[in-house]
Structure formats: C-alpha cells, structure tokens
Amino acid sequence: MEKSLYSLMLMDEVVAEIDKLAARTGTNRSNLVNQILADYVSVSTPEKEIEGIFRKLEELIGSTTDMVPFFSPNQLSMSMKSSLQYKYRPTVRYQVQLYRSPGDSIGELTVNFRTQSQSLLTAMAQFFMMWKRLEDAYIADYYPAGALQYQMGDGRFIRTLALPKGRSYRELDLGKEISSYISMFDKLMKGWLSGAYTERDLERAYVDHLNNGVGLI
Numbered sequence: 001m002e003k004s005l006y007s008l009m010l011m012d013e014v015v016a017e018i019d020k021l022a023a024r025t026g027t028n029r030s031n032l033v034n035q036i037l038a039d040y041v042s043v044s045t046p047e048k049e050i051e052g053i054f055r056k057l058e059e060l061i062g063s064t065t066d067m068v069p070f071f072s073p074n075q076l077s078m079s080m081k082s083s084l085q086y087k088y089r090p091t092v093r094y095q096v097q098l099y100r101s102p103g104d105s106i107g108e109l110t111v112n113f114r115t116q117s118q119s120l121l122t123a124m125a126q127f128f129m130m131w132k133r134l135e136d137a138y139i140a141d142y143y144p145a146g147a148l149q150y151q152m153g154d155g156r157f158i159r160t161l162a163l164p165k166g167r168s169y170r171e172l173d174l175g176k177e178i179s180s181y182i183s184m185f186d187k188l189m190k191g192w193l194s195g196a197y198t199e200r201d202l203e204r205a206y207v208d209h210l211n212n213g214v215g216l217i
Contacts (some may be wrong), residue, residue, distance in 0.1 A: 003034075021166045027074035035074065046100045046116055047074060054099065056175025065183050067094070076100060082186050085194045090115045092189075096161070102169050104147040104162055109182065111157040121155075122192070127192045128157045130199060131185070134206050142216060164216045177217040184209045 010124040015029070035047060051073055058069040061080055071078040077097040083089050090113065098107035113124060140148060147162035161178065163169065179184050188205055191197040198207065210216075 025074045026072050031074065047076075050076060050100075052100045053175045053178070054096075055069045055159075056173070057096065057179050060176060060179035061182070064179070065186065067182075067186065080182065082190075085190055087158050088118075090117075090120065092186075094186070096178060096182075098161075102163075104144040105149070105160040106163060106169060106174070107161040109159050109161055109178075111185075113155055115155075123193050124157075124189075125152065127189055130192075130202060131157075131188075134203060137208060138207065139216060161217055174217070180214045184214050 018029055018032055022029050027035075031047065035045065039048075053076075054071050057078065058071045061067050061069045065082075067080045067082045069078065069080045076099075077095055079096070080094045084092060093112045095110040095112065096107060097110070099105070110112045110209070111128075115121060129152070132152075134169060135148065140145065142164045143162050147160065149158075149160045151158040161181075184206075188197070188202060188209075191205065192202055
C-alpha cells in the first residue's frame with residue numbers, strides 16, 4: 001500500500017492528544033492517524049497485518065518455550081530473550097523485523113549475544129556456520145534465488161525471512177511459521193553449546209524438524 005501526502009484541518013487539542021498517544025505507543029502522528037482512520041473504515045494496513053503476526057508469535061513463543069517475548073503495538077519489529085545453559089547463563093536476544101512491503105524476503109531475524117567468553121564466541125560462530133551449511137544443503141532450493149541472505153560477525157547472526165517458491169504472504173500463518181523456526185533454532189543452538197549435540201547429531205535433529213514441517217520461512 002502506497003502512502004501520499006494530504007492536508008487536513010485538525011483542532012490543536014486533538015493533535016496534542018494524538019501526539020501523546022503516539023509517543024506512548026512508540027509511533028508517530030501520521031502513522032497513528034492512518035491506523036485510526038483505517039480501523040474506522042475497516043481497511044487492513046501493513047502495520048495491522050504485522051501486529052497480528054507479532055501477537056500470534058508472542059502467544060506461541062510465550063506458551064511453548066522458555067523464551068521471554070517483548071512486543072509493542074505499532075512497531076515493525078519485536079524481540080525475544082533466551083538464556084543459554086552455559087556457565088554464567090548469558091542471554092541471547094532474537095529480533096524479528098518484518099518489511100512493510102514484503103517480497104520474496106519478508107523480513108529479517110537477528111540473533112544478538114553479548115559475552116566476553118572467547119570459547120563461547122567460538123562455539124557460537126561454529127554453530128552459525130554449520131546452520132548456514134545445513135540450510136544451503138536442505139532448504140535453499142525451495143526459495144527464489146537470493147531470497148535467503150546471511151550475515152555473521154560482531155556478536156550477531158542475521159538471516160532474512162523468506163517465502164518458499166509458490167507461497168504468498170497471506171497464505172501462510174506467519175506467526176506460527178516464525179515461532180516454529182525460532183524455537184527450532186534456539187533448541188538446536190542450546191544443544192550444540194551444551195555439548196549435547198555433535199555435528200552429526202545437529203544435522204540429524206535439523207532434518208527431523210524439517211520432516212515435521214518446521215523450517216521453511
């Protein structure tokens with residue numbers, strides 16, 4: 001949906017209250033007015049669609065994992081915090097950002113971790129590289145060329161979220177799909193870091209999850 005510039009005559013008192021509400025909800029005046037008018041005339045906006053996806057993601061992550069979700073309305077991103085089973089229990093933060101105008105790639109998943117432990121940094125880097133190899137081997141062909149992109153370094157791992165070939169944005173239950181993917185990633189990462197998984201175990205677990213319908217997002 002495209003946006004255009006319009007001029008409106010509004011009461012100063014109304015604008016003042018709109019600005020207060022926008023500040024409380026973490027958005028701006030134009031976006032809030034657009035949402036209010038869209039609700040009034042029953043028009044679905046990208047922001048509303050994304051909010052619905054995040055609410056479903058928050059519900060599933062909060063009820064099926066030990067991760068703690070953080071979600072605020074009117075935002076294009078949300079985050080989750082997970083504690084690692086590793087000595088002093090460092091935390092990992094997952095951030096999901098969805099694009100307002102999705103294409104083959106619909107958003108990004110960023111995995112942030114802060115630690116001074118060189119051994120943990122090395123183990124995390126090894127896991128991320130193995131994860132990319134697994135996805136290259138098992139799922140890359142299901143996506144349009146270039147839809148899956150990866151970045152690693154500076155205490156973070158970034159992967160685009162994408163739609164498999166032949167699937168549409170509104171066809172999938174994206175909150176459920178993203179929740180399943182992050183849950184799988186978190187579980188297998190913890191298994192690797194705890195020493196419970198060898199590289200072969202990790203591959204076997206990854207394939208088992210794929211066979212159960214997880215991973216294509």
